[in-house]
Amino acid sequence: MTEPLPLGATIGILGGGQLGRMLSVAASRLGYKTCIYEPGGDCPASHVANYHFQKSYDDAEALRAFAEAVDVITYEFENIPTSALDILEAHRPIRPGREALRVSQDRLTEKTFLNDLGLKTAPFANVTDADSMAKAVAEIGAPSILKTRRFGYDGKGQARLKTAADSEAAFADMAGAPTLLEGFVDFSHEVSVIAARGIDGQVACFDPGENVHADGILRTTTVPAKLTAGQRMDAVLLAANILNKLDYVGVMGVELFVTAQGLIVNEIAPRVHNSGHWTQNGCTVDQFEQHIRAVVGLPLGDGQRQNDVVMENLIGADMDRLPELLNARDTAVHLYGKAEVKAGRKMGHINRITRDT
Amino acid sequence: MTEPLPLGATIGILGGGQLGRMLSVAASRLGYKTCIYEPGGDCPASHVANYHFQKSYDDAEALRAFAEAVDVITYEFENIPTSALDILEAHRPIRPGREALRVSQDRLTEKTFLNDLGLKTAPFANVTDADSMAKAVAEIGAPSILKTRRFGYDGKGQARLKTAADSEAAFADMAGAPTLLEGFVDFSHEVSVIAARGIDGQVACFDPGENVHADGILRTTTVPAKLTAGQRMDAVLLAANILNKLDYVGVMGVELFVTAQGLIVNEIAPRVHNSGHWTQNGCTVDQFEQHIRAVVGLPLGDGQRQNDVVMENLIGADMDRLPELLNARDTAVHLYGKAEVKAGRKMGHINRITRDT
Structure with missing residues (x-):
């Protein structure tokens, strides 16, 4: 059994938005300090955190310094570059762990993981090129929705197919990003x-x-x-x-x-x-x-x-x-x-x- | 009617303890920033505030800079030196206002204010020297309690008189600080x-x-x-x-x-x-x-x-x-x-x- 971090320890948080802000407040309530890693200035989390590393995710030296300044690392968004995670993890534990990030960063990996667990998801098909797009539409049908496999949030990186005729336009919309086609689910x-x-x-x-x-x-x-x-x-x-x-x-x-x-x-x-x-x-x-x-x-x-x-x-x-x-x-x-x-x-x-x- | 401060405005807080800390968190919830003025380092409020002036209350230049960095000034303790308040007030509103501080900084002023309002307090008598101490004990009796007029908190700056015989020791205890003698109140x-x-x-x-x-x-x-x-x-x-x-x-x-x-x-x-x-x-x-x-x-x-x-x-x-x-x-x-x-x-x-x- 791991001992809890002592009071006064510092929690590193990747991302400086509202989730990091409210995590910082909760940490303070339990007597912990927080240190935000966020390239943007005047970000919501920096207002209430003890420290703010205003550095880029490709700044290896800053990432190392950040890791050494904190006792554990967590995050408020899932699209953290793998290269940054590699550097951070060499110095401090990242929680939740890498496997959760690997699975959830990619819609295809995530749906496959869930299906393997016996859980139902919307029907989906991987789309890598015009050929696989045609096959996916044939399999999943329309209406359906083409989504980028990575970096989508709040409805961004999505194109709807009302009918199979929208297929080409939707595919073009994604500008070559890896995508998958998801079938609609009839939910209440x-x-x-x-x-x-x-x-x-x-x-x-x-x-x-x-x-x-x-x-x-x-x-x-x-x-x-x-x-x-x-x-x-x-x-x-x-x-x-x-x-x-x-x-x-x-x-x-x-x-x-x-x-x-x-x-x-x-x-x-x-x-x-x-x-x-x-x-x-x-x-x-x-x-x-x-x-x-x-x-x-x-x-x-x-x-x-x-x-x-x-x-x-x-x-x-x-x-x-x-x-x-x-x-x-x-x-x-x-x-x-x-x-x-x-x-x-x-x-x-x-x-x-x-x-x- | 005064317009409320715009979102993103900065609230200056005098004092960096737990009250300042929880005020800072509340300010963040409403979209305001906070700036703490507190001579001590690593103070509770500084962990969650945007800024921390780690300066003394007799540093006139720091007080001016602090006032200019904030939009309104409040405080988490009442014993703020008058000289500091004078400097601050010349630049920004202090809320609650000076009158509340004047009244509550001194037990004698406070009790007199309350009585003038028609409110009951414990019986009290001002003590300035051995003579007035003897008169106070004669008037208020014992058991009673000798309290410094200023700077008391959490039971500090108090001496109990079980009987009138404790009078001299209690007076000596206060080492010449202005005090008042309070009678006991029979409360449930x-x-x-x-x-x-x-x-x-x-x-x-x-x-x-x-x-x-x-x-x-x-x-x-x-x-x-x-x-x-x-x-x-x-x-x-x-x-x-x-x-x-x-x-x-x-x-x-x-x-x-x-x-x-x-x-x-x-x-x-x-x-x-x-x-x-x-x-x-x-x-x-x-x-x-x-x-x-x-x-x-x-x-x-x-x-x-x-x-x-x-x-x-x-x-x-x-x-x-x-x-x-x-x-x-x-x-x-x-x-x-x-x-x-x-x-x-x-x-x-x-x-x-x-x-x-």
Whole structure:
């Protein structure tokens, strides 16, 4: 059994966005310091972290210095260059580990991994060239969706095929990036499980939340989600299955489609997740603290749901509603300190407590 | 009506302890930056603040630079040298204002202010020399307690008189510091009201908490406090009375003795208060956010109590219980990041949710 990091130890966080910001706050609550690695200046996480390495991911010397300045390394996004991970891992443990990153950085690897675990995913076919595109459309049909295998987020790197006739345009859109064609899933709604696994192998899942997206971006998460007791149990068990298989340490977001044929895994994210923000006002220990506990080797905390919550993202012009939201009842406002409001940019979120549980 | 500070503005905080730390976190949640002024290095607040002026309070140039680097100034302790306040105030607004500091920095001024407002305090007499000490003992009697007029906290700067015979020793103890003699109050328990007042004059009080001290240091605060409906109303009204009289902006802690003859004001603190830490896990908007909202000119938030909470301070060797507390149900742990555990030092606190409300 690994001893937890002593109080006052420093947690290195790769990425300086809002997730790193809220991880830093949670770390401070447990008496730890944080050090952010993020090329951008004035980033949300740097406002609340002890240190900020404003360096590039291809700066080997800076990466080494960062690793030596911290006691453990975690991250708030999954698309970290492999070369950077190699340097970092030579000096300090990375949690969650490399296998989780390898699997989740590539949609093809991820879906194959999930299927191998016996979990259902959307039907998919690898697309490498015009030939395989034609074969994929023949196999998967349309409507379907062509997605880059790597670096997609918030609906970016995707092209829809309404009919097979859109095939060529969609393929051209991707400009030669490795892609896969995904079939549509006939689902009633999407839920996600925020699951945590400690260094000791203990697994704890937050109550599943129900997600509503618009334009590829999460708009709201509502807990509790509409699920039968059986579905709820399935969701938690399949999440635990994924975490155990990866010998995972930390918090993972698992997005699931709810269908008449059972739960289908949409995607996994090896990090704290937007659909888990409700836990800040719904639980004694939230997803950010749960992640910090895991990566420093502390036992997972009590993530029992205390309140029903609706989390709503504040995106772009939603910020105009701020005066009203600051006056609203039972509503906690969480802003990210981003200097500029832009269309489609996540500026903050609110958690509205709808009922004590 | 003053416009609220724009998002991204910087709040200057005098003092770098745990209160400054939790104020910084609350400021970040609302999208503000913080800048700490604190002579000590590696202080709790500096871990989560954007900037740290590690400078002395008699460094006029540093004080000016600090004031110019921030948009508004607040504080986490009341014993700020007047000379420093003069420099700061010439450049930026200080909230809460000077009058609150003047009144609360000196026990004699404070008690006189409260009595002038029609509020009851413990009987007291000013002590300036051996003569006035003899007169004070004759008037107030014993048991009683000799307190320095300034710079007392956590039971420091106090000497008890069991009988009039202790008078000389107690006076000698104070080594010539200005003091006053306080009579004992026959109270059943102590409660405190955490009250907030916005720039617009709006007042909001958190539900009173019941405090238990040991060795002059707060040990626990329990909400709800044992109070009749009438006492609860009195407590809130008298707190509002104090804040309005001072044209106060921010959060104030008002400690009250509950007696058969009504509520007696023990002391007031012009800042967030240890007995308000329960609000972090008992309310949607906690005392730290309420204070930040006030000083930046935002409307006060919804401080309605959502849960029953017992707050317990972790003092010195209480930290040995940490492994057990991290595993406890319904228990939120808040640590301050202090490097060294010392007897009597506040290292953190827990909020245990005892019931949904």
